[in-house]
Amino acid sequence: MRQLLTILSLIAAPAVPTAAQDFSDGSEASEWGLFGEQKARFEAAVVDPLCLLAGACDQECAPGRQLALERQADGVLVMPLKNRETVFSGAVADLAPYCGETVEVDGLLIENPEIGATNVYQVQRIRRLSEEEWTETNRFTEVWARENPSVAGEGPWFRRDPRVTAEIEEEGWLGLGPEAEDAFVRDWLGVE
Incomplete structure (x- = not known):
């Protein structure tokens, strides 16, 4: 069995x-x-x-x-x-x-x-x-341009995308928030 x-x-x-x-x-x-x-x-x-x-x-x-x-x-x-x-x-x-x-x-x-x-x-x-x-599968750039006709300009799409630029404005380039990012840039890069 x-x-x-x-x-x-x-x-x-x-x-x-x-x-x-x-x-x-x-x-x-x-x-x-x-x-x-x-x-x-x-x-x-x-x-x-x-x-x-x-x-x-x-x-x-x-x-x-x-x-x-x-x-x-x-x-x-x-x-x-x-x-x-x-x-x-x-x-x-x-x-x-x-x-x-x-x-x-x-x-x-x-x-x-x-x-x-x-x-x-x-x-x-x-x-x-x-x-x-x-x-x-190469439709993204074409669809993005059609959905964002007012965002003309040079360079890659993500540098002009309204969602991306809004996020950067709110969170900064590093995602730390504008104040923390400014302090980081001053400290690490010696920029005033």
């Missing part, structure tokens, strides 16, 4: 642990040389994590909400924190048109337990399961 129970438990156990799965097969993602990166191509549902995890679904997929990928192979929630653009911008603008759908994505999965990064994803391309052609 004990042998039968042992055999049954082995049959019921998953063949490959979730953490050991390899999603690199067929990936055409561009490597960035990031520590812990690996190419990863998989099918996933584009979800609103506030709705999925906290039940806050009244604004599901609304502008300004973070989006996530629920991987179909294992149900793991993957956080796509970056798109393909070289500027460090999020992937929400690229994922928003697919919210609530199952898609295929290709990009870089970051796994670095030493710094607490697990299932962090840089999505580089996306497509609906019914589509042959991939869409590159």
